[in-house]
């Protein structure tokens with residue numbers, strides 16, 4: 564079972580990973596966006612880690628809800644509301660249980676991803692974070708490592724796509740040949756989840 568501490572470690576692992584990869588995310592966003600994805604998410608996840616250290620929410624749902632709120636209030640552009648919605652919806656779906664199982668997490672994460680699709684109007688294949696998140700949620704039933712692989716493959720598979728949503732869509736055909744920064748950061752978030760589970764021997 565996964566408790567609040569597991570979810571706190573997932574978020575702090577994600578914060579460390581975003582911090583490490585911020586340069587790469589910004590480089591990807593400079594090719595097909597406005598070169599701020601790395602610094603935006605870095606600021607957001609730094610705020611998430613600080614808030615979690617200060618408030619120490621005691622259920623998995625409360626951890627993700629607080630993290631989502633932080634992202635919405637600190638990350639500019641579209642990423643803040645999209646990532647914030649992902650975590651808040653997932654947290655809400657987990658309710659106030661002290662511990663949740665992997666199946667519950669998979670179902671809750673699917674609600675979170677549905678919320679992102681609704682908010683952003685993106686579907687799979689539009690070259691967005693959805694292209695990493697949907698395969699990850701689909702694979703989560705087979706375990707955390709499978710979800711990580713699916714998210715990374717999904718992110719890589721955005722390279723030949725033409726963007727149909729978000730700022731990259733303004734580039735039309737020129738968006739082809741670049742990996743999507745949002746799908747890349749989404750894969751980092753799922754990899755952080757898998758790392759946290761592996762550290763626990765899950």
Ligand SMILES: [Mg+2]
Pocket residue numbers: 592596597598599600640
């Ligand atoms: Mg940007």
